[in-house]
Amino acid sequence: MKKLIIALLVLFVFYVAAVLTVPSYIETERNPVKLSAPYTVSPEAKALYDRLDFISDLHCDALLWGRSLNKRVDRGHVDFPRMREANVALEMFTIVSKSPAGQNMQSNSEDAFDNITPLTIAKGESPFNWFSLINRTLSQAENLSDFVENEQGKAIFVKSKADLERLIEARKTDKTVIGAMLGIEGAHALEGRIENFDRVYEAGVRMIGPTHFFDNELGGSAHGENLAGLSDFGKEAVKKMNDLNIFIDLAHSSPAIVEDVLTLTTKPVMVSHTGVRAVLDSQRNLTDDQIKKIAANGGIMGIAFFDMAVGEPELPNIIASIKHIRDLVGVEYVALGSDYDGSVAVPFDITGLPLIVDGLIKAGFTEEEIRAVMGENVKRFFLQNLK
Numbered sequence: 088m089k090k091l092i093i094a095l096l097v098l099f100v101f102y103v104a105a106v107l108t109v110p111s112y113i114e115t116e117r118n119p120v121k122l123s124a125p126y127t128v129s130p131e132a133k134a135l136y137d138r139l140d141f142i143s144d145l146h147c148d149a150l151l152w153g154r155s156l157n158k159r160v161d162r163g164h165v166d167f168p169r170m171r172e173a174n175v176a177l178e179m180f181t182i183v184s185k186s187p188a189g190q191n192m193q194s195n196s197e198d199a200f201d202n203i204t205p206l207t208i209a210k211g212e213s214p215f216n217w218f219s220l221i222n223r224t225l226s227q228a229e230n231l232s233d234f235v236e237n238e239q240g241k242a243i244f245v246k247s248k249a250d251l252e253r254l255i256e257a258r259k260t261d262k263t264v265i266g267a268m269l270g271i272e273g274a275h276a277l278e279g280r281i282e283n284f285d286r287v288y289e290a291g292v293r294m295i296g297p298t299h300f301f302d303n304e305l306g307g308s309a310h311g312e313n314l315a316g317l318s319d320f321g322k323e324a325v326k327k328m329n330d331l332n333i334f335i336d337l338a339h340s341s342p343a344i345v346e347d348v349l350t351l352t353t354k355p356v357m358v359s360h361t362g363v364r365a366v367l368d369s370q371r372n373l374t375d376d377q378i379k380k381i382a383a384n385g386g387i388m389g390i391a392f393f394d395m396a397v398g399e400p401e402l403p404n405i406i407a408s409i410k411h412i413r414d415l416v417g418v419e420y421v422a423l424g425s426d427y428d429g430s431v432a433v434p435f436d437i438t439g440l441p442l443i444v445d446g447l448i449k450a451g452f453t454e455e456e457i458r459a460v461m462g463e464n465v466k467r468f469f470l471q472n473l474k
């Protein structure tokens with residue numbers, strides 16, 4: 088018995104040491120930044136950036152890593168202090184609940200080993216989360232709510248149009264007030280149960296992507312094995328999301344799901360983080376035909392910042408992707424969709440957003456167009472479509 092107790096104590100010490108060190112190490116390795124802050128831009132770009140009233144980003148996976156968003160850290164891409172430094176008004180934080188081993192852009196099996204399970208254990212989360220996707224999801228939602236609460240009125244969890252209006256009004260006199268929205272990357276997180284949509288809605292989720300990197304109960308992924316359209320459950324899920332006013336995020340969806348959703352939905356869609364095939368011919372990127380159909384639906388498309396979405400070098404290709412959507416369907420349909428903290432290398436963290444403005448100026452964008460891209464389009468979209 089004594090040996091057993093000693094063995095258990097040793098295991099416990101090792102586990103505590105892992106909780107304190109492993110998640111931060113993995114995050115540092117998986118979310119590098121290619122250019123070090125501080126970032127310098129032209130005086131014209133800095134002046135224009137400083138005039139922007141509402142800056143927003145449509146995709147950030149920072150909740151996955153288990154660190155506090157209330158504290159500024161020297162790893163990853165986003166936290167609340169860095170949002171304030173960058174004068175970002177609203178960030179869409181997304182929940183990742185499962186990720187296949189060997190994740191790639193071409194083909195992934197839904198039966199592959201899940202990378203998030205050992206990370207969940209290493210973060211010291213409740214054993215109830217270790218093997219339950221919905222529990223992991225609700226836990227990350229609760230964490231965001233807690234982070235917002237910890238800001239003591241300086242942050243707003245945006246779940247409704249009224250919340251967004253409150254954020255806009257507060258920032259007229261205090262730019263340190265920031266907003267956070269919540270989405271889910273891949274509806275496998277709902278575990279095939281339609282009632283779980285109600286549970287995540289109550290937890291604050293307002294955006295869900297039908298699929299992530301693998302096929303699931305709703306249908307095919309752009310990076311899965313079958314490229315199927317919506318299943319019967321997927322069609323039921325679209326109706327449920329429309330009824331709840333949860334935005335459907337078509338990032339990572341198979342082309343067939345994109346078509347099916349656009350046919351079935353009664354609400355505008357989102358593509359929270361994407362590239363365009365005219366700039367980088369990748370199966371995770373939007374074709375011109377898809378861009379036109381999403382614009383016709385009244386949707387909005389966020390351009391991602393990493394090489395597998397836009398190509399290298401990233402910054403000029405981010406600008407080229409934004410310009411392509413503007414030239415094809417109009418500037419009102421394009422936004423920023425960084426995929427910050429999403430296990431990707433990015434050229435700059437959130438404090439480097441002035442580099443986007445600098446690039447847009449050099450590409451001939453007007454100040455009105457730059458305001459639209461940097462956040463006014465997102466503000467308008469949510470004011471029109473949130474309930």
